[in-house]
Amino acid sequence: MYDVAVIGAGPGGSTISRYLAKAGLNICLVDKDAFPRDKPCGGGFSQRILDEFPYLRKRADDFLKGIAKVGVLHSPNRRVILEGKVDMAVTLRTDFDNVLFECAIEQGAEPIVGLRAKSLRTTSDYSEVYLSGGKSIKANLIVGADGVTSMVARNTGLNKRWPNSTVTACRVVEVPATNDEIIERYTEQLHYHFFANLGELPGYAWIFPKRETINVGLGIVGTHARGLPSIFNAFVKYLKKENLLMEDSDLKKAKGALVPTNGPIRRSYANRCLLVGDSAGMVSPLTGGGIAYAMKAARYAVPVIQTCIENSDFTATSLEDYETAWRRAFGNEFKEQLLAQKIFTSPFTEVLFAIGSRDKKIQTMVSESMAESSEQGISITNLVARTLLVCLKSAIRV
Ligand SMILES: Cc1cc2nc3c(=O)[nH]c(=O)nc-3n(C[C@H](O)[C@H](O)[C@H](O)COP(=O)(O)OP(=O)(O)OC[C@H]3O[C@@H](n4cnc5c(N)ncnc54)[C@H](O)[C@@H]3O)c2cc1C
Secondary structure: OEEEEEEOOOHHHHHHHHHHHHOOOOEEEEEOOOOOOOOOOOOEEEOHHHHHOHHHHOOHHHOEEEEEEEEEEEOOOOOOEEEEEEEEEEEOHHHHHHHHHHHHHHOOOEEEEOOOEEEEEEOOOOEEEEEOOOOEEEEEEEEEOOOOOOHHHHHOOOOOOOOHHHEEEEEEEEEEOOHHHHHHHHOOOOOEEEEEOHHHOOEEEEEEEOOOEEEEEEEEEHHHOOOHHHHHHHHHHHHHHOOOOOOOOOOOOOEEEEEEOOOOOOOOEEOOEEEOHHHHOOOOOOOOOOHHHHHHHHHHHHHHHHHHHHHOOOOHHHHHHHHHHHHHHHHHHHHHHHHHHHHHOOOOHHHHHHHHOOOHHHHHHHHHHHOOOOOOOOOHHHHHHHHHHHHHHHHHHO
16 A cells, blocks of 8 residues: 555646655556656746756756747737746646656656546545556555546545636647747747737637747637637637748647636645645636646645654545645735736726836736746736826826
């Protein structure tokens, strides 16, 4: 029997497995796919992750595909542009997740890959996970790091399903490109682009240029996402017309995926189980970014799990401290981001862009938030205060 069975080897699952294995616990890390494997994603994250998880810096050459230094934000009718300095690392998830996975295995986590976790049974003495192929594993505790479609969240009743309004349906592709093709369009500073409310639908689109590829994606809130592939095709056509993409771009590998964008679920723990990352909805409702949150939550879970093991107590009550810790650290960020999402998908977005275009500080604040570059995340209070100030200054001048 394992101390902990971690289901899902994305950023959340591999990070928690690494720390728990390093602490000497008996861990298995289960994934339905063999590694390296791809995960549909933009692949952008704050460079601060490399300081917070220093073992990654040593492996940066294996996954870092550049640093975007400038953010370019397009208004819904694409007539107004905001621009600001940022510091966003870009990666390919195939490489990044493989490095995280290898770091976990190096520390002693036992990999069980190519098998899907199909269901879960919890008794008073252990939890048992049934895998495809007929095998099952027993552990004192299960970590559900199995992403947005989490079996663990469903089976424990922590999240039976995502209502359409709480997820964003995406389409994304890494377009292969030469260095010249990338520099010509995005400069040496790798300007990244965000498009608000494309076609007046609630959501956003993006371009993250990287070394050797240009990542193009689009996400629309589930309630409005019908016809997503044709909306994506129209977006690509527009990018080609604007010379932001090459005419002969290879888009064959475009994939669909969901991301939770309504903030975390109500509770991220139950008897003998806790959830990290997308399975618990730990994703910015503003940007759809969840890599950093999954990894940070994983680290907050580690001391709580160690205490459970020391006390041989795996009840929900003993896991409560995990939720308290991550909510204290970044729970409020989701509230601010959700509010910002509501504002940026409202009919006032165009007006707000027009006001923002007159003020460098607003442009920096918004660009940094979209690239998760600012230390404190988005502050709606500061943004509203600055917007009012800009309006007031214009009124005085008239
Ligand atoms: C189109 C798109 C673009 C995005 N862009 C960004 C971005 O630029 N920056 C950013 O920070 N975030 C981005 N995100 C969000 C980011 O991808 C997630 O927040 C992040 O991957 C969450 O990590 P995780 O470990 O919780 O889950 P995941 O990365 O989803 O990993 C879950 C793992 O569980 C495995 N799994 C699932 N079910 C089972 C099962 N039943 N049995 C066994 N294994 C299973 C999967 O194979 C996978 O390896 C994007 C998301 C999408 C959809």
